[in-house]
Amino acid sequence: MPDDSKPDGRLIDTRPSVRPLDERRLAVLRAIVQDYVGTEEPVGSKALVERHNLGVSPATVRNDMAALEEEGYIHQPHTSAGRIPTDKGYRLFVDRLAEVKPMTAPERRAIRHFLEGAVDLDDVVARTVRLLAQLTRQVAVVQYPSLTRSTVRHIELVSLTPTKLMLVLITNTGRVEQRMVDCPAPVGEALLGDLRARLNGMAGGCRLPEVPTVLEDLPAGFEPADRPAVSTVLSVLFEALAEQNEERIMLAGTANLTRFGHDFPLTIRPVLEALEEQVVLLRLLGETADSAMTVRIGHEIAYEGLNSTSVVSVGYGSGDQSVAKLGVIGPTRMDYPGTMGAVRAVARYVGQILAES
Amino acid sequence: MPDDSKPDGRLIDTRPSVRPLDERRLAVLRAIVQDYVGTEEPVGSKALVERHNLGVSPATVRNDMAALEEEGYIHQPHTSAGRIPTDKGYRLFVDRLAEVKPMTAPERRAIRHFLEGAVDLDDVVARTVRLLAQLTRQVAVVQYPSLTRSTVRHIELVSLTPTKLMLVLITNTGRVEQRMVDCPAPVGEALLGDLRARLNGMAGGCRLPEVPTVLEDLPAGFEPADRPAVSTVLSVLFEALAEQNEERIMLAGTANLTRFGHDFPLTIRPVLEALEEQVVLLRLLGETADSAMTVRIGHEIAYEGLNSTSVVSVGYGSGDQSVAKLGVIGPTRMDYPGTMGAVRAVARYVGQILAES
DNA sequence: TTCTGGCACTCTGCCCAGTTGAGTGCCAGG
DNA sequence: CCTGGCACTCAACTGGGCAGAGTGCCAGAA
Numbered sequence: 001m002p003d004d005s006k007p008d009g010r011l012i013d014t015r016p017s018v019r020p021l022d023e024r025r026l027a028v029l030r031a032i033v034q035d036y037v038g039t040e041e042p043v044g045s046k047a048l049v050e051r052h053n054l055g056v057s058p059a060t061v062r063n064d065m066a067a068l069e070e071e072g073y074i075h076q077p078h079t080s081a082g083r084i085p086t087d088k089g090y091r092l093f094v095d096r097l098a099e100v101k102p103m104t105a106p107e108r109r110a111i112r113h114f115l116e117g118a119v120d121l122d123d124v125v126a127r128t129v130r131l132l133a134q135l136t137r138q139v140a141v142v143q144y145p146s147l148t149r150s151t152v153r154h155i156e157l158v159s160l161t162p163t164k165l166m167l168v169l170i171t172n173t174g175r176v177e178q179r180m181v182d183c184p185a186p187v188g189e190a191l192l193g194d195l196r197a198r199l200n201g202m203a204g205g206c207r208l209p210e211v212p213t214v215l216e217d218l219p220a221g222f223e224p225a226d227r228p229a230v231s232t233v234l235s236v237l238f239e240a241l242a243e244q245n246e247e248r249i250m251l252a253g254t255a256n257l258t259r260f261g262h263d264f265p266l267t268i269r270p271v272l273e274a275l276e277e278q279v280v281l282l283r284l285l286g287e288t289a290d291s292a293m294t295v296r297i298g299h300e301i302a303y304e305g306l307n308s309t310s311v312v313s314v315g316y317g318s319g320d321q322s323v324a325k326l327g328v329i330g331p332t333r334m335d336y337p338g339t340m341g342a343v344r345a346v347a348r349y350v351g352q353i354l355a356e357s
Numbered sequence: 358m359p360d361d362s363k364p365d366g367r368l369i370d371t372r373p374s375v376r377p378l379d380e381r382r383l384a385v386l387r388a389i390v391q392d393y394v395g396t397e398e399p400v401g402s403k404a405l406v407e408r409h410n411l412g413v414s415p416a417t418v419r420n421d422m423a424a425l426e427e428e429g430y431i432h433q434p435h436t437s438a439g440r441i442p443t444d445k446g447y448r449l450f451v452d453r454l455a456e457v458k459p460m461t462a463p464e465r466r467a468i469r470h471f472l473e474g475a476v477d478l479d480d481v482v483a484r485t486v487r488l489l490a491q492l493t494r495q496v497a498v499v500q501y502p503s504l505t506r507s508t509v510r511h512i513e514l515v516s517l518t519p520t521k522l523m524l525v526l527i528t529n530t531g532r533v534e535q536r537m538v539d540c541p542a543p544v545g546e547a548l549l550g551d552l553r554a555r556l557n558g559m560a561g562g563c564r565l566p567e568v569p570t571v572l573e574d575l576p577a578g579f580e581p582a583d584r585p586a587v588s589t590v591l592s593v594l595f596e597a598l599a600e601q602n603e604e605r606i607m608l609a610g611t612a613n614l615t616r617f618g619h620d621f622p623l624t625i626r627p628v629l630e631a632l633e634e635q636v637v638l639l640r641l642l643g644e645t646a647d648s649a650m651t652v653r654i655g656h657e658i659a660y661e662g663l664n665s666t667s668v669v670s671v672g673y674g675s676g677d678q679s680v681a682k683l684g685v686i687g688p689t690r691m692d693y694p695g696t697m698g699a700v701r702a703v704a705r706y707v708g709q710i711l712a713e714s
Numbered sequence: 715t716t717c718t719g720g721c722a723c724t725c726t727g728c729c730c731a732g733t734t735g736a737g738t739g740c741c742a743g744g
Numbered sequence: 745c746c747t748g749g750c751a752c753t754c755a756a757c758t759g760g761g762c763a764g765a766g767t768g769c770c771a772g773a774a
Contacts, residue, residue, distance in 0.1 A: 076766095170523065170535075255633060
């Protein structure tokens with residue numbers, strides 16, 4: 001095999017000029033990324049040619065490395081050390097040199113089986129996040145299915161005291177939101193029943209963002225005396241709908257942070273801090289493209305504390321609409337193909353599970 | 358000052374024999390704990406007498422140290438190093454040598470003010486746990502008010518499809534549990550209303566554990582044709598009540614783990630793993646005495662991964678009954694008086710807030 | 715033109731010994 | 745029973761020397 005490719009390479013090289021060189025340089029970069037991800041140590045020219053049959057000598061590889069460094073894809077911690085990929089190098093690797101590694105059939109079966117055991121929405125999310133953390137051996141984040149894309153399954157009003165109601169909103173994704181409502185005037189059972197019926201009649205099945213539009217004129221249909229109470233209920237309902245920032249997320253695998261690297265406390269601290277800030281995580285997931293998988297590497301991440309990490313995220317949902325995002329956070333030096341494969345597979349199966357339930 | 362106490366000490370010492378010595382040894386232990394907690398470094402005899410006016414010479418302190426070590430309260434990492442307290446030493450310190458350090462008035466005001474801003478139960482818990490983490494600079498854990506001690510505020514039944522109901526249980530602590538109910542036969546609105554009214558009439562205000570007893574005979578009051586449906590609803594309700602293991606907890610301050618010590622990755626990893634296991638944390642809090650503050654130190658903790666940590670926990674609740682637990686987890690080398698003060702104060706104020714709302 | 719082998723060079727990491735200094739234990743004397 | 749003094753131990757730091765990995769460059773081969 002190496003015997004075949006080597007003379008071939010030589011023959012070709014004498015004829016064309018630019019392309020084979022570039023191709024080999026890319027191969028070198030790919031090899032560097034793969035080795036560095038495996039060993040966590042700067043990789044030198046000699047080790048490279050030994051472990052990948054590149055068909056050229058270390059000296060040649062050195063030249064390519066010098067060029068790659070010149071262009072900013074790799075970097076030397078110090079003279080006479082091996083090379084490490086830069087963020088730019090990883091970016092090129094992800095974009096052009098790597099293929100998403102699909103899960104094996106047994107793995108897929110295991111994922112599906114594990115997720116199918118879930119009993120309710122909380123459990124689905126909990127299982128998903130744990131699974132993802134375990135598969136990737138990194139920190140996993142799963143966002144609860146957002147209210148935005150869901151539809152109204154049922155709106156319930158419960159009278160607690162004459163002027164105090166409880167409003168319960170149930171979505172098709174199984175999520176439940178409840179709010180207290182303080183009415184300006186007592187609300188009788190008749191009015192309550194009427195309101196409940198109309199709310200469900202008009203808004204049932206609607207996408208949540210459309211609900212305010214649909215219900216806009218509702219108060220006009222009631223007796224003038226009842227209108228203040230109806231308006232109050234509506235405003236609380238709209239508020240609950242608007243409060244998308246109440247999006248919840250779930251984390252798992254923080255213990256995997258210990259596998260981050262050697263320069264520990266410095267790297268890990270800001271990451272832990274970021275993980276505690278729901279806002280940061282939500283923004284992180286929010287920036288994910290809706291359908292395609294998003295990979296952000298090192299300094300591509302806006303939040304400073306995560307500049308030494310990479311984030312692989314993707315939307316998931318029942319049907320073809322994505323209702324929420326999930327992803328993993330790991331060191332820039334991560335197994336991108338494997339991670340992407342796991343993330344994609346998990347997202348796909350959660351979507352299926354949600355669609356079924 | 359030192360001049361006064363020193364001759365005095367000598368005069369007294371010539372007369373009685375045992376007690377002053379023991380007292381001084383304890384003082385030495387206290388000083389060692391305080392210094393070690395401050396500096397994180399083994400503390401020697403000379404430094405001790407310099408920083409605390411013990412009124413005796415380093416040589417004397419050395420003798421005391423030897424005795425303390427003999428009895429297992431302190432320990433030397435290696436010959437010719439200072440001493441560090443053992444778990445047993447901390448235990449003695451906590452039991453007999455330290456007083457809970459009360460919060461200052463401004464601190465108390467700040468706590469109260471911060472917690473008062475909460476809008477619902479989730480927010481109360483979230484604020485509490487963050488506050489506790491910030492005050493103690495350690496990992497904080499707060500358990501949601503448990504269902505066991507709460508009472509029923511309202512039970513709601515919502516018909517989703519003819520045979521599918523949603524059961525919503527609202528407790529006086531503001532917690533909401535919902536369950537799906539698949540009925541064996543269609544349930545009409547009349548039956549539903551009747552059942553709802555009776556449920557609330559009979560169980561409203563009851564302590565949750567008493568509910569099954571109170572409702573035991575409920576099916577007998579309905580038409581035979583309706584009894585299967587009623588029984589189904591009841592069994593789902595009872596199941597929800599019994600499912601105390603669905604107790605939720607909230608964490609904050611994991612970033613403070615980075616302040617743990619120098620021998621990092623080894624110590625921190627098992628702790629992070631433990632923190633992800635709700636079961637472990639629940640058991641940890643569960644072992645807390647109901648009213649008094651509990652301090653568990655190092656190997657006193659059953660769970661192996663937490664053997665290098667200490668846990669300070671206490672129950673909190675509205676009124677004088679404790680409905681849940683909260684606490685902090687930190688290195689055994691922690692500021693016990695300060696931590697205990699913070700934990701106690703926070704627990705007290707959460708209790709008040711819950712009682713008010 | 716492009717690759718290759720060879721060579722000199724530059725670092726880091728490691729080992730070794732020597733030194734420093736904090737801290738101890740013990741003992742004789744107040 | 746406390747104290748000062750003394751000899752001892754040991755971790756931590758220092759500096760020199762050495763090995764090894766890795767590079768860059770250059771002249772020669774294909």
